[in-house]
Amino acid sequence: MKDVPAQMEWIIDDISEVLSVADVNRILQDYFREGKGRDPVVHFYETFLAAYDPRIRERRGVYYTPEAVVSYIVRSINHILKDRFGRTAGLASDSVTVLDPASGTLTFLAEAAKLAVEEFESRYGTGVREGFIRDHILKNFYAFELMMAPYAVGHLKMSFLLEELGYALQKDDRFKLYLTNTLEIEDLDQTSFPGMASLSEESRLAGQVKKEQPILAIMGNPPYSGHSANKGQWIDGLLKEGYTRAGGSEDAGYYRIDGKPLGEKNPKWLQDDYVKFIRFGQWKIDQAGEGVLGFITNHSYLDNPTFRGMRRSLMESFDEIYLLDLHGNSLKKERCPDGSKDENVFDIRQGTAVALFVKTKDGRDNKGAQIYHAERWGLREEKYNWLSGNDIATTQWRGIVPIEDFYLFVPLDERLLKRYRESPKITEIFPINSVGIVTARDKLTIQWTPEKVWTAVLNFSTMDPELARMTYSLGRDARDWKVAFAQKDLTDSGPDRSNIVSILYRPFDVRYTYYTGRTRGFHCMPRRDVMRHMMKENFALITPKQNKDEFGAIAAKVIGTHKTVAAYDVNYYFPLFLYPDPDTKDLLSDLEESQERRPNIAGTIWSALSEAYGESPTPEDIFYYIYAVLYSDTYRTKYVEFLKIDFPRVPFTRNPGLFTELADQGRRLASVHLMKSPELESPCVKFQGTGDMTVDKIRYSKNDERLYINSDHYFEGMTESVWTYRIGGYQVCDKWLKDRRGRYLSLDDVKHYCRIVTVLEHTIRIQKDIDVIYEEAERNLIAFP
DSSP: OTTSOGGGHHHHHHHHHHHHHOOHHHHHHHHHHHTOOOOHHHHHHHHHHHHSOHHHHHHHTOOOOOHHHHHHHHHHHHHHHHHTTOOTTGGGSTTOOEEETTOTTTHHHHHHHHHHHHHHHHHHOSTTHHHHIIIIIHHHEEEEESSHHHHHHHHHHHHHHHHHTTOOOOTTOOOEEEESOTTOOSOOOOOOSTTTHHHHHHHHHHHHHHHTOOOSEEEEOOOOOSSOSOOOHHHHHHHHTOEEOTTSOEEOOSSEETTEEOOOSOOGGGGSHHHHHHHHHHHHHHHHTOEEEEEEEESGGGTOGGGHHHHHHHHHHOSEEEEEEEEOOTTTTOBOTTSOBOOOSSSSSSOEEEEEEEEOSSTTTTSOOEEEEEEOOSOHHHHHHHHHTOOTTTSOOEEEOOOTTTOOSSOOOHHHHHHHTTSOBHHHHSOSOEEOBBOSOHHHHEESSHHHHHHHHHHHHHSOHHHHHHHTTOOSOOSSOOHHHHHHHHHHHOOOGGGEEEEEEETTEEEEEEOOOOTTSSSSBOOHHHHGGGGSSOOEEEEESSOSSSOOOEEESSEEBTTSSOSSSOEEEEESEEOOBTTTTBOTTTSOTTOOOEEOOOHHHHHHHHHHHSSOOOHHHHHHHHHHHHTOHHHHHHTHHHHTTSOOBOOOBSOHHHHHHHHHHHHHHHHHHTTOOGGGSSOSOEEEEOSOOBOOOOEEETTTTEEESSSSEEEESOOHHHHTOEETTEEHHHHHHHTTTTOBOOHHHHHHHHHHHHHHHHHHHHHHHHHHHHHHHTTSBOOOO
């Protein structure tokens, strides 16, 4: 394909992929077997996306939009056009232009066309329908599509629809559906490659719409693809650098907020395709100076901290924002408020939301957007039925006022949030912290015993790189982890047995690894700046920055991973003490040479607590107080929404007596979690059975309080509350055993598991004791600046 321009290669590839997976015989057999007398092409386009190659669908993030969702968005936009823009005929108004920038098979514009015809005929009758379709729909309705197959099917679909409406496309007619990448602004190069010249013309026409044609209504279901293939400079520039709006105001992009950089270490979710399509629609409307944008997308941007710059930008562009959260997020294990099942309107795991963004020419005098929120929970069919019977005018909206810094697009108790923010963030208390270790290759780097680590190190370090890759199933090298880098790190370090250390892999699951502390070595990201402090007598708090699942925290005395307590997020390590670095002769600057370590606690915290209590508490007491607070069920319930979006904040009581009581409970709890407490000497469960002790089918019986690891053995006396107990993203008792499925439990394994169960039993009791004290302690808090 040497004569094909680079911009066209994706078109050729897409045609090839479609042809390679299309089962024409199956399509025809289904048609003739059904015997419904329907045209096979009509049958094809209606079921196209359901049968399309799943690999292509996943890569492109393409999913067929349910009719109920389409209907809700189209009818809502029709209402907005009448009510906010003075277009009394809605979609049928002469000056209304419509665009679907990710049209698929034209589901949205087909619905819009039908509604426009209805609006027109309700005013003027059916006698001039043909002229209305020719002069309005064919002239003012636009669509872009990236993939060849839905592009072709979309044209067929629209031609059939127009025929049903009484208009047969003439020789020179066409519906303005263009084969183009919406997120690229440059036209395709001209080419002499056979059959490709028309694609260049297609690109030129699409480019005119992108650059020159004002669009009043943009609608659709943009692709959901976290690993976006759209990495062009133009859309990246819109995201990161912003643009000038019509009227002269500046948009700073999604990577800045209130004049400051976003500050996210890994803002990759801003590169999701749906974010880029929202950005395109926002830019298009900002250039025109008015318009309405109606999309259904992933709902993560409503409250995820990474999207706070995006939210702020949208608030500055639009006058009104309507957000209908349809939930259905299985990644977050969402359930209805009453505990019943919640389903997605698509066959996907991410939750979804309908958004309607409105910008009028008179605006709101730069007072910022009025923002409204609503939500629907329940089964899929229930959501479909509701969407089919409602639109923006009949939805029960709740006005929200997003508060600075995060600008959340979800309802929050503003007074509670204000009070919560008067307490210091955990990162403000323990200033030296980092994400846990990222190994990039757990199966190689983390082992069950020190001996297995040593064997793996000796074998791996001396193998031919490709043999090592196959032996340990390492897959392809990544940017920050390569076989050659890992082998060099091992040989440069000795290898030396003294580098074998314990690592907290999951809650109460201590394993072993070989730790050199070198980045891009045996471990991808060893986080030496923080983890080196855990190589001596110390302990650390582990907790995530945000939570898709239940909030979690745990104390540790050893190094650990970035997933120790968070299955769906990353967790951070906050060591209590800091040690000098012998490799750099760093004495931590303010340490006297006689000192071995200093507390990792900010001076502002010491000052505030010393002033409140009349004397300085010990570093350990501060740590244990914090640990108790984070395990208070009252605290977790009260601040659940805030714990989802940022590091936890710690309310400090003014009462020194209550501070001491909570610190004592925190010390007791930490001792239990570190398995140092004498309370653990009498196990809560017993291991029963005979025969094989291999973990096979795990089954919990609520009635007799037995946890079976196979058909022969079980742990007896396990209460349901212990069995279901979670720390962060993990159901602890289930997770520990699942990770050992297929392994034979040793005597030490059985004893350790009995201790885990006992730990959780005591944890539940201690949490109740903490709550009694915490509720009183929170009545009079220290307000930090």
